Amino acid sequence: xxxxxxxxxxxxxxxxxxxxxxxxxxxxxxxxxxxxxxxxxxxxxxxxxxxxxxxxxxxxxxxxxxxxxxxxxxxxxxxxxxxxxxxxxxxxxxxxxxxxxxxxxxxxxxxxxxxxxxxxxxxxxxxxxxxxxxxxxxxxxxxxxxxxxxxxxxxxxxxxxxxxxxxxxxxxxxxxxxxxxxxxxxxxxxxxxxxxxxxxxxxxxxxxxxxxxxxxxxxxxxxxxxxxxxxxxxxxxxxxxxxxxxxxxxxxxxxxxxxxxxxxxxxxxxxxxxxxxxxxxxxxxxxxxxxxxxxxxxxxxxxxxxxxxxxxxxxxxxxxxxxx
Numbered sequence: 001x002x003x004x005x006x007x008x009x010x011x012x013x014x015x016x017x018x019x020x021x022x023x024x025x026x027x028x029x030x031x032x033x034x035x036x037x038x039x040x041x042x043x044x045x046x047x048x049x050x051x052x053x054x055x056x057x058x059x060x061x062x063x064x065x066x067x068x069x070x071x072x073x074x075x076x077x078x079x080x081x082x083x084x085x086x087x088x089x090x091x092x093x094x095x096x097x098x099x100x101x102x103x104x105x106x107x108x109x110x111x112x113x114x115x116x117x118x119x120x121x122x123x124x125x126x127x128x129x130x131x132x133x134x135x136x137x138x139x140x141x142x143x144x145x146x147x148x149x150x151x152x153x154x155x156x157x158x159x160x161x162x163x164x165x166x167x168x169x170x171x172x173x174x175x176x177x178x179x180x181x182x183x184x185x186x187x188x189x190x191x192x193x194x195x196x197x198x199x200x201x202x203x204x205x206x207x208x209x210x211x212x213x214x215x216x217x218x219x220x221x222x223x224x225x226x227x228x229x230x231x232x233x234x235x236x237x238x239x240x241x242x243x244x245x246x247x248x249x250x251x252x253x254x255x256x257x258x259x260x261x262x263x264x265x266x267x268x269x270x271x272x273x274x275x276x277x278x279x280x281x282x283x284x285x286x287x288x289x290x291x292x293x294x295x296x297x298x299x300x301x302x303x304x305x306x307x308x309x310x311x312x313x314x315x316x317x318x319x320x321x322x323x324x
Contacts, residue, residue: 003074004208005039005062005176010071012057030283031057033232034071036307041175042206046223046240048216048255050277054232055212059178062210063095064088075176093123096169100181102161106153112164113139113149119172138167142197159190163197170201178210183218195222216259220244228252231277231288234307238314249316250293287319295320 012032017025032054039045047055060066062073064080073080075095081088099105106115117135120126126134139149142163153161162182169177179198183191195218201207213219219226223240228251236249247253254271273292278284287293290300297319305317 003038004041006074007037013069044209046219046226049229096174098179236316
């Protein structure tokens with residue numbers, strides 16, 4: 001299956017000072033380090049991992065909001081430009097983002113209908129009357145009733161605000177939505193409504209989602225494939241159902257074991273990771289996870305494992321799996 005989004009060895013490094021003194025040496029903090037992902041049209045790729053592992057940085061590079069230090073992002077077969085020029089603007093009509101906090105993503109001084117129509121104004125599509133009509137139709141398609149259209153963001157509930165954000169992201173007809181923690185700011189009942197809405201939109205419009213979340217239950221429900229990220233690198237990837245039922249990498253096993261769930265294997269006990277992740281600017285040459293892994297071998301400290309096939313449609317980066 002051809003990929004709508006093709007991420008190839010994507011990296012983002014930041015120079016940081018390794019000393020509090022002005023004359024201290026700088027080191028490279030690898031926020032994202034050689035990430036490769038493929039997302040087919042109309043499918044959902046879940047991206048999970050601890051806070052600070054590089055998920056949101058990856059999302060911003062995918063959209064061209066942040067320049068990459070290395071690698072390439074191809075969208076619909078075209079490289080996403082690193083400079084915000086006419087080509088970047090043209091591609092951005094087909095790539096949109098749904099943010100974590102809908103209230104922060106909206107302008108509190110504007111009516112929600114005007115904000116939904118704003119992308120049409122930016123890209124000069126239609127007359128004012130046509131833009132307003134399209135905005136009303138889009139808001140109705142995400143479950144917003146007409147009497148809400150003239151309200152301001154602070155007058156809406158959290159779920160209604162997130163529906164406004166979705167309407168604004170969809171009004172240009174994108175083929176990709178990057179969803180960065182789109183339901184984490186909502187309570188459980190509203191989360192379920194928004195998740196069902198996202199799935200319904202995907203079925204009707206064949207929109208692809210890059211879905212970033214800490215909530216593994218949500219990721220498992222919405223994703224066709226899942227990639228697990230640890231300190232800037234992908235450590236395991238595979239079909240969502242298979243990955244959650246049979247996690248292979250020790251880090252993935254720890255993540256899945258922390259979620260009470262009927263799909264978790266009865267033989268997988270709760271795994272409590274010891275210590276904190278190492279500083280990204282001071283990583284050893286070996287596996288970044290070795291200091292927290294109870295199964296680490298001597299080779300894990302000196303040789304970095306690469307992603308390799310471990311089963312049909314599954315890859316992982318772990319010396320234990322290579323030895324098995």
